[in-house]
Amino acid sequence: MKVIFAGTPEFAAVALKAMHEAGFDIPLVLTQPDRPAGRGMHLQPSAVKQYAVAHGIPVAQPVSLRMDAKDPQRAQEAKAAHDLLLATDYDAMVVAAYGLILPRSTLDIKPCINIHGSLLPRWRGAAPIHRAIEAGDAETGVTIMQMEEGLDTGPMLLIERTPIGPHDTTAVLHDRLAAMGAQMVVKVLHKMAHGIIEAVSQPENGVTYAAKIAKEEAVLDFTLPAKEIGRRIRAFNPFPGAHGTVNGTVIKLWAADVIDAGSDAPPGQVLAADAQHGIVVACGSGALRLTELQKPGGKRLAAAEFIKGFALDGLRFE
Incomplete structure (x- = not known):
């Protein structure tokens, strides 16, 4: 079976490698x-291009x-790509x-199948892994579908x-x-x-859309419940990196545990910052x-190491 592959980041390169080795x-x-x-x-080539070039696959x-x-140059390049597919x-x-969006002209040439990182129809769209963690989904998965x-x-x-485990980040789940x-x-x-594949229509109920992650979403709102903030920290690891601001300094937060700690302190207030309590x-x-x-x-640091070089006790995240 002869298969054209279309993909760009590491998620796609893993599939290309598996297909090639198969x-x-x-x-x-x-x-x-x-x-x-x-x-x-x-200029850096994509992970997919790096694998293809290393194994002599035309790109x-x-x-x-x-x-x-509307752009004549883009239309001309698209026509050249279409002619290449036909040839x-x-x-x-x-x-x-x-x-890139595959237009009808591409989809009509030969069957196109897609590897999508969610349990469709939940989380259609650009960022299904991030959104599943952010929403607190108990599970996710992969759907292979006809395009x-x-x-x-x-x-x-x-x-x-x-x-989806309680400490799974987007980086962990992605891999x-x-x-x-x-x-x-x-x-x-x-x-x-072998002609033995069966296609099943997606359910009409349960459709959600995973909008592309915007950098401004990474600014944490500490007035939210701790469990929601914790999910966002995991969802935005590694991109775009959740963060808060302390005395004008932006601090990225890569990992956190939700704890049951009652307090009358305002949201964002640092309640403890020491070796005993973290x-x-x-x-x-x-x-x-x-x-x-x-x-x-700086580098990512465990809390005990971080507070040695950045005093947080008594300060407040905003």
Whole structure:
């Protein structure tokens, strides 16, 4: 079976690696153009491109696949990409976190299947892993679905579940779901090759949308209950990094435990910051014990190490 792969970040690269190692013929990889990254803001290839180049797989990096784009240059690049797809001998396309919308003209060439990091129809959209943690979902998973023009609305080919642990961050859950999705797509492709795959329509009830994460969401509101703030800290680890401000200094909060601590102190007040109690902060209800923090220009530190270089006792997060 010949399969074109379209994806960009590490989540997608894990699937590409699994497909390649499973022996599928991958005649072409589509990935987003190189982007500036790092301190020097030099152009960096995507994780998918790095794997493809290292294994001699041809790569194309169109800025768009929409031939009706208003920008003539984008439309021209999309036409070139479309012609390349038509000229490539393939049976199906696998898409994982590609970052570009596949128009009808692309979907109509050959079957397209998508690896989506949620239990559809819950958390359609751009940030399903973050939103599942933020919302306090007890479980999540991966859905392999047929692609259509709607946003993650296609029929499901395979779905598998995993619990969300009380300390799971987006980083931890991302890696688990990436590994799940890679195994699942290989299984689905084998079934497609033998003509034994069955598609099931998504339920009409339970649809939610996982909006893209905005940087301003990472500013914590300590008037919220501690359990909600704790979920946001886990959801925004590693991006965009939840934070609060103390005396004008932005402190990133990477990990925290929710504790049952009654207090009349205003939300954000540091109730304790010592070796015995750790760093405890009052919230709208309950409190958080902060366990990993980072000041500007510094490293992530355990609470005991952080307070050696940054006194918090008696201060307040805003």
